[in-house]
Structure formats: structure tokens, C-alpha cells
Amino acid sequence: MAYRYVFGPVRSGRLGLSLGLDLTGDTVCTMDCVYCEVGRTTCLTTQRKPYVPAQDILDELAHWKEQAHQEPDYVTLGGKGEPTLNSDMGAVIQGIRRIFPHTPVAVLTNSTLLHDPQVRRELALADAVLPSLDSLVPAELRRVNRPHPEVDLSALAQGLLDFRKEFTGRLLLEVLLVAGYNDSDANLALLRQFIAGLGADRVDVVTMTRPGTLASASPVCDETLARWRATLAPLATGRPGDTTTPRPGGARQFSTDAASAPGQGHPPRPADADSAAQERVTASIERRPQTAAQLAQALDLPPEAVRRALEALATQGRLRTTASGGDAYHALRQG
Ligand code: SF4
Known part of the structure; x- marks a missing residue:
């Protein structure tokens, strides 16, 4: 069976062996980031709808499990676009729990829809949420993330704060730096103030490691990265040493010998x-x-x-x- 919505697993620094689910089926997103690894956003929108019905995704996931692949460390909602745009997201998370009752569920999000209480309710069903926030300077956000015109930066920031209050799971914030786009001192100061009041379990500052959608987008230097990390990472209030590493015994390998696989x-x-x-x-x-x-x-x-x-x-x-x-x-x- 050729999978359309299940991909990987991929080895992720934050999630270990992460089996991905694509909730949009195409490059459907509220942003069109210059560093995006999946290419230009073809549908820039803020409209929620079942871009891929939950049942289609869950049928594939159940089939994947039947093929006796090893259980991943996380099942992660992400893919080619912004997963919270799929209005079936809550049903997908509940369905994953039936198929993989012992595997935590993570969601990658660009945070743009967190102002919506319904999105927050659905996201709160996950075990870990990995929001990104690249700049609190409006002009920088427009340059680096190229958001849909309806995306409002203050609503985005408030949505993150509200979600943290409501969500009891693990919140792992990521800031991605692009040289000359969002690495200003003004942004660092604003993010420092914001993150100090957020209560994230972990804060990661990263830069581009793969080609993005614009040739002019490039990684920041090691010195800048180190300075930002030293400023922002300690603001996480989570457990010391929280690395979101694989659960003990979780990092098993796939069997490439199908004869050894049940079914x-x-x-x-x-x-x-x-x-x-x-x-x-x-x-x-x-x-x-x-x-x-x-x-x-x-x-x-x-x-x-x-x-x-x-x-x-x-x-x-x-x-x-x-x-x-x-x-x-x-x-x-x-x-
Ligand atoms: S938010 Fe994510 S999926 Fe959307 S354009 Fe940016 S990097 Fe790509």
C-alpha cells in the first residue's frame, strides 16, 4: 500500500522516532515561511476544514500498524502544511489513541490558530505540542513567515499564553532564526520577555539546516545561535534535562525481514x-x-x-x- 498521509518514521531531535501524519495532504498553510522544507505554500489560508477526513488518515495508520512496523516513540501531526487547519484534528488524535494506546501524540504547529478556543480544545488532547514563534516584531514576522493577511501577531501571542494555561501536557517552543530576517536584538528582547511569562517546558532555538524556499534565506552563524540559546533556553520552566527523548525501550528498530513480522x-x-x-x-x-x-x-x-x-x-x-x-x-x- 502506498501511504499518502502516514510518513516516516523520521528521527527527530525532540521526539525520538517520530511517525508523521500529514493532516493537509498538500502544502496548505496559514504561512509561507522562507525556510519551509516542503516548498512554497500552494494554499495560503486560515480556513479550517477537513482537508483530509480523519477516517482516511486513521485507516492508513491502522494499516501501517498491521504491517508490524515497530511502535514509534511519538505519533506526530504535521506533514506538508499546518495541521491545526484540519477541523478533524481532534478526531484524528482520539483515533490515534485507539490504534496506538501506549504511544504519545505530538502536534507541530505554527501557533497562528491558537487564538481559536476550539483549536485549543482539540490541541489539548495531545501529549506534547510543539509551537513555533519566530518573531514578535511584526515586520520580521511578515518577512520570515509571510503569513496570511488575517494572521494577527498579538492574537497569536495571546493564543499561546491562553493555551499554556489550559494545556497540562508538554509545551516545547521552537524559535527558528534566519540570518538578516528575524535575528535582530529587538526580537530577542521581545521574545525573552514573552517566553519568561509563557511557562514552556522547553525552548529550542534553531537555524536552517536544509534548503528553504528562498535562495536568500540562510542560517545564522554559530555565535548568534549560541547567544540566542543562552538567552532563551534557560527561560523554560520544564523539568531539568527535558529532552523529549525516546521512552526507555522505545527506540527499537524496524525489522527489514518481513518474514519475522506478524501478519x-x-x-x-x-x-x-x-x-x-x-x-x-x-x-x-x-x-x-x-x-x-x-x-x-x-x-x-x-x-x-x-x-x-x-x-x-x-x-x-x-x-x-x-x-x-x-x-x-x-x-x-x-x-
Ligand atoms: S508554518 Fe511550517 S508548513 Fe507552514 S510554511 Fe512555515 S514551515 Fe512550512
């Missing part, structure tokens, strides 16, 4: 194995550019299988490879 009677023939590897590589790089080594680790595939899958995609003209920081990042060619 599957035959080991795959090499051609089937190649085609299965290509499907998984395709689904993974469609959401996030990755190096061959990252793909091999996240998908638990032999490096040779990843290389063959990438070669096949290149031959089909479906691969876009970009150099960044001395590494080659592979993405699916759009259009």
Missing part, C-alpha cells in the same frame, strides 16, 4: 523490497529534504537500498538534490 507470510523478493524502499523514501523526502544517511537511519534501510531508491527517483526525473553545509539533501521535485 506477513513471505519475505519480500528483492524487486518488491526495492519498490517498498522507494515508496518509503519517496514518502519521506516529499515532506522533508534529507541526506541519504539520514534516510537510512530514520527508515532503518540499508544505505545501499536508499542509494538505489534515490537513483531510481533521479532516473524518473523526480529528485531534486541541493547542497547545504557540505551535505547533499534530497527532496521530491514539485510539479
